[in-house]
Amino acid sequence: MSVQPSQHQIRAAIEVARIVDASGNPYGDVRSSYRLALTDGAHRVESFVAGEELLLSLGLLFERDGRLFPAEALTVLARVEGSEAERVVRARHASVF
Numbered sequence: 001m002s003v004q005p006s007q008h009q010i011r012a013a014i015e016v017a018r019i020v021d022a023s024g025n026p027y028g029d030v031r032s033s034y035r036l037a038l039t040d041g042a043h044r045v046e047s048f049v050a051g052e053e054l055l056l057s058l059g060l061l062f063e064r065d066g067r068l069f070p071a072e073a074l075t076v077l078a079r080v081e082g083s084e085a086e087r088v089v090r091a092r093h094a095s096v097f
Contacts, residue, residue: 002097005054010089012043012051017070017078017085019048020061024069058092 005013019025019033034048043051052068055061060074070078077088 002093005089005093007086008043008047009050009054010086012047013054013089014051014077014085015039015043016048016051016055017060017074020068020070020074020078022070022075024067027063027066027068030068054089054093058089058096060092 015037016030019037020030030052031045031049034043034045037043037048052061055074056063060071060077062069062071073092077085080088
């Protein structure tokens with residue numbers, strides 16, 4: 001069984017979900033945008049990378065030809081607020097691992 005992601009990692013993953021466009025983005029552009037994201041200091045670039053890795057491991061985000069694309073469920077997750085979004089990520093983690 002995989003270790004449960006931290007609340008901080010889950011929150012960073014939710015922020016990444018909101019950064020990636022529904023049509024996908026070049027991988028480098030997504031990574032560059034982490035430095036510019038307004039999170040009131042809650043997340044550093046490393047936090048976003050950990051969130052991105054969580055989404056990739058859950059099949060909510062995937063990489064193809066140098067671009068990151070959201071799964072349909074990630075597009076929905078990006079619109080869910082707060083604790084409900086965290087609950088969705090935890091449930092997905094439990095179902096995958």
